[in-house]
Amino acid sequence: MKITLLTGKIFDLENSFSFPLEVVKSARCRRMNLRIDSKKRTAVLTLPPRASFKKAYDFVKEHEVWAEEHLAKLPKTQEFKDGQTFTLFARPLKICHRPETLRAAEEKDGVLYIGGDAVFLHRRVKDYITREAKKEFLRRSRELAEKIGCQVKSVAIKDTSSRWGSCSTLNNINYNWRIALAPACVIDYLVAHEVSHLKHRDHSREFWRCVKELYSGAALGKSWLKAHGNELYRYR
Numbered sequence: 001m002k003i004t005l006l007t008g009k010i011f012d013l014e015n016s017f018s019f020p021l022e023v024v025k026s027a028r029c030r031r032m033n034l035r036i037d038s039k040k041r042t043a044v045l046t047l048p049p050r051a052s053f054k055k056a057y058d059f060v061k062e063h064e065v066w067a068e069e070h071l072a073k074l075p076k077t078q079e080f081k082d083g084q085t086f087t088l089f090a091r092p093l094k095i096c097h098r099p100e101t102l103r104a105a106e107e108k109d110g111v112l113y114i115g116g117d118a119v120f121l122h123r124r125v126k127d128y129i130t131r132e133a134k135k136e137f138l139r140r141s142r143e144l145a146e147k148i149g150c151q152v153k154s155v156a157i158k159d160t161s162s163r164w165g166s167c168s169t170l171n172n173i174n175y176n177w178r179i180a181l182a183p184a185c186v187i188d189y190l191v192a193h194e195v196s197h198l199k200h201r202d203h204s205r206e207f208w209r210c211v212k213e214l215y216s217g218a219a220l221g222k223s224w225l226k227a228h229g230n231e232l233y234r235y236r
């Protein structure tokens with residue numbers, strides 16, 4: 001969003017602050033809204049179609065400290081490395097790089113063997129997690145859906161920037177791949193959450209009752225996500 005002053009000087013809203021800012025105009029937006037995009041590591045300002053430059057500028061200025069603090073709190077990005085241990089569906093896995101083998105990834109007795117050149121290691125670990133996540137989330141989602149007499153059509157694993165999961169009206173469920181790295185209570189909570197949407201499309205009381213019925217530890221998983229969810233974005 002740009003503005004040209006009488007003097008001919010051009011002001012660019014995106015570059016007017018000490019932190020990265022993305023400006024989005026949305027026809028559906030009623031009120032200005034500033035949020036943090038953990039994946040892109042930027043602040044995102046959403047504006048109603050006719051918002052003025054001045055109002056938008058003042059709004060961001062007002063929340064400058066908030067945005068700076070939140071962006072500073074984001075964890076440093078890291079890549080998966082040889083010798084590192086991480087949890088996949090709460091089971092610890094140690095990464096072992098085997099450059100001599102052609103096989104991309106193989107899991108055996110708590111070790112994840114990754115073949116090929118070191119430059120592909122991060123990518124290959126991520127691909128493995130995504131593949132495992134697809135199978136595991138589908139299995140878990142179907143199991144819970146059966147309990148409430150619903151059906152899951154499909155499960156897809158996404159690399160989304162702000163959502164942990166979603167459920168469409170056609171009963172397709174999406175999960176953020178990073179959830180596979182979260183503690184067990186978070187995984188169980190999120191599956192219960194998305195599966196409950198098969199029955200309740202909103203976040204009504206009935207919906208939350210259903211979530212709790214499917215997973216009694218839901219409150220714990222939910223609060224973990226709120227407090228630590230950002231940490232999962234250290235992986236790109």
Ligand SMILES: [Zn+2]
Nearest residue numbers: 193197202203
């Ligand atoms: Zn929901």
